[in-house]
Amino acid sequence: MRFGGLTCVDKLNAYVGENELVGMIGPNGAGKTTVFNIVTGVYDPTEGDVKFLGTSVVSFKPYQVAGLGISRTFQNIRLFPSLSVRDNIRVSFVKSIKAGFFDSILQFGRFKKEEKEFDEKINELLEIFGLLDVADEYAKSLPYGEQRKVEIVRALATSPKLLLLDEPAAGMNPTEKFELMNLIKMVKEKFKISILLIEHDMKVVMGVCERIFVLDYGEKIAEGLPEEIRKNPKVIEAYLGETHA
Amino acid sequence: MNSKILFLSSLILIFFLNLFTEHIDPYYYTILIYIGINIILATSLNLINGYTGQFSLGHAGFMAIGGYLSIAVSTYFAPFFMGTFGTELFGQTISFIIVLLLGGIAAAIAGIVVGVPSLRLKGDYLAITTLGFAEIIRVIIQSLEVVGASQGFRGAYIFDNGVKAAQIPVDMANVPYVFYSVPKYTNFFWTFTFVAIIIYFIHNLINSTYGRGFLAVKDDEVAAESMGVNTTKFKVIAFVSGAFFAGIAGALYGHFNLYLNPEDFNFLKSVEIVVMVILGGMGSMVGVIIAAVILTILPELLRSVSEYRMIIYSLLLIIMMLTRPQGLFGVSLRRKKLKVKS
Ligand SMILES: Nc1ncnc2c1ncn2[C@@H]1O[C@H](COP(=O)(O)OP(=O)(O)OP(=O)(O)O)[C@@H](O)[C@H]1O
Ligand SMILES: [Mg+2]
Numbered sequence: 001m002r003f004g005g006l007t008c009v010d011k012l013n014a015y016v017g018e019n020e021l022v023g024m025i026g027p028n029g030a031g032k033t034t035v036f037n038i039v040t041g042v043y044d045p046t047e048g049d050v051k052f053l054g055t056s057v058v059s060f061k062p063y064q065v066a067g068l069g070i071s072r073t074f075q076n077i078r079l080f081p082s083l084s085v086r087d088n089i090r091v092s093f094v095k096s097i098k099a100g101f102f103d104s105i106l107q108f109g110r111f112k113k114e115e116k117e118f119d120e121k122i123n124e125l126l127e128i129f130g131l132l133d134v135a136d137e138y139a140k141s142l143p144y145g146e147q148r149k150v151e152i153v154r155a156l157a158t159s160p161k162l163l164l165l166d167e168p169a170a171g172m173n174p175t176e177k178f179e180l181m182n183l184i185k186m187v188k189e190k191f192k193i194s195i196l197l198i199e200h201d202m203k204v205v206m207g208v209c210e211r212i213f214v215l216d217y218g219e220k221i222a223e224g225l226p227e228e229i230r231k232n233p234k235v236i237e238a239y240l241g242e243t244h245a
Numbered sequence: 246m247n248s249k250i251l252f253l254s255s256l257i258l259i260f261f262l263n264l265f266t267e268h269i270d271p272y273y274y275t276i277l278i279y280i281g282i283n284i285i286l287a288t289s290l291n292l293i294n295g296y297t298g299q300f301s302l303g304h305a306g307f308m309a310i311g312g313y314l315s316i317a318v319s320t321y322f323a324p325f326f327m328g329t330f331g332t333e334l335f336g337q338t339i340s341f342i343i344v345l346l347l348g349g350i351a352a353a354i355a356g357i358v359v360g361v362p363s364l365r366l367k368g369d370y371l372a373i374t375t376l377g378f379a380e381i382i383r384v385i386i387q388s389l390e391v392v393g394a395s396q397g398f399r400g401a402y403i404f405d406n407g408v409k410a411a412q413i414p415v416d417m418a419n420v421p422y423v424f425y426s427v428p429k430y431t432n433f434f435w436t437f438t439f440v441a442i443i444i445y446f447i448h449n450l451i452n453s454t455y456g457r458g459f460l461a462v463k464d465d466e467v468a469a470e471s472m473g474v475n476t477t478k479f480k481v482i483a484f485v486s487g488a489f490f491a492g493i494a495g496a497l498y499g500h501f502n503l504y505l506n507p508e509d510f511n512f513l514k515s516v517e518i519v520v521m522v523i524l525g526g527m528g529s530m531v532g533v534i535i536a537a538v539i540l541t542i543l544p545e546l547l548r549s550v551s552e553y554r555m556i557i558y559s560l561l562l563i564i565m566m567l568t569r570p571q572g573l574f575g576v577s578l579r580r581k582k583l584k585v586k587s
Contacts, residue, residue, distance in 0.1 A: 061470070071472070072471055094457065101450075104450055104455040104456060
């Protein structure tokens, strides 16, 4: 991926297996978020291909990628500020509406049945993540940690097969981080999905990921199990050494 | 359920109020009708600019299309309508509904032509394209002889030799003709029936899962798109529905005024509707309705300073932006959250 003359992600060859929890780490500006933007169709890569379940998604628009089953959270939280927590999650069901535009206006039986199904699914999710109490608050009025959680739930509500999390622990205190780790593990087990996680916090990454790859200046410099990555001299030099110096 | 009953009972109420309004002073009656038409214009623009967060600046263009097309059809095809549906109330009603819908549909088609290309692009191209579009429509009408060009349009002359025209051509001064003026179809009942329809329409739409898509597009396009919302489609739907109702408003206006002039649909008219939406608080339906009422009555009270309308509007907007950027009613009348029975 190039922006003008700047090559930002170069010859990255990586994969995420079924129901696997993979970590992507690397120093600031390594190109991690850019990888997410390429996969989800926000950017079209200048070269190369992205395959999801055998389908090439490079020419897909973001909403089409979401339709195929890839969902994400954002490094800078992007909740819908004028909507309640419940309605933030409701937006994820828009793509699966069968009752159309005119049904939504006339609101006959078919529409009501579907709305009820959505309401039930939303309530179920809110309950699982302990958000029922704040369901009718404006999402933006919640504490930071909760907002991150709502963003994860909103992404899950699109029924993804692959979930991309961009630094979900950023700005969290140690207790919140611990809860988040459990939440990520729970999501993976309960929803049987694959997760690709970007995270700077090594405790979180090492604690939840089954496999990790490391990006530096847009290139993959290492890949392996958490213990292998921890000991890899290239990684220590590029990343750990720098941040823990 | 609730809103359906409310809608039907308001139709009944409008029907009975209509009997009343027949006796009020024509001046107040006119203002009443203009209030209704402006509510339709403002709430339909609110769907685009308020709820979906786009910026359309050419609502008068859609109004012009609906208005001119509907009164042209009403007059040029008057013999057909009379012959087919008769001249009784029933026939008139059918004829009116047909031309109203034609006006709305024509405006909606124009909405697709203008909206699809500009809404597909990233960035704010809509304001400039719609502004240009409305001006182009006005200039086209100004040179269209069939609808009276810059003289305005009152009705159609249908000559015995089969010629039809908006004015008597010089070389046909001696040919016998019948003049069909614009029929006065618009009354309190029809105007406020459409007010009720658009309020019902937008209320139901916005308070559904589907409608949350529009709000999501306004709040954060990137996030909406990543959650599977086809943002371009939602923008186009909002824009085309808005254009449709502007066309209906134009048709109502034409069949009330019985005369249309291209200058009725100049830039000032588009700005006026935008001001109603901004003043009303972008996406607060009650606010926008109140703003439409106030901004219809205010110029009547201030007739003597009517040349300064543009200046007053600009000042109003500047003061608003500084003191109440959320609109007059933006906070106190917050949008209702979706109710859920758990
Ligand atoms: N749209 C863009 N146009 C130009 N350059 C960009 C664009 N998006 C990202 N970049 C550049 O690409 C590089 C990688 O950015 P990216 O956001 O992917 O890094 P990151 O690994 O997510 O970093 P961080 O850990 O700080 O979030 C940066 O140098 C950034 O400035
Ligand atoms: Mg990043």
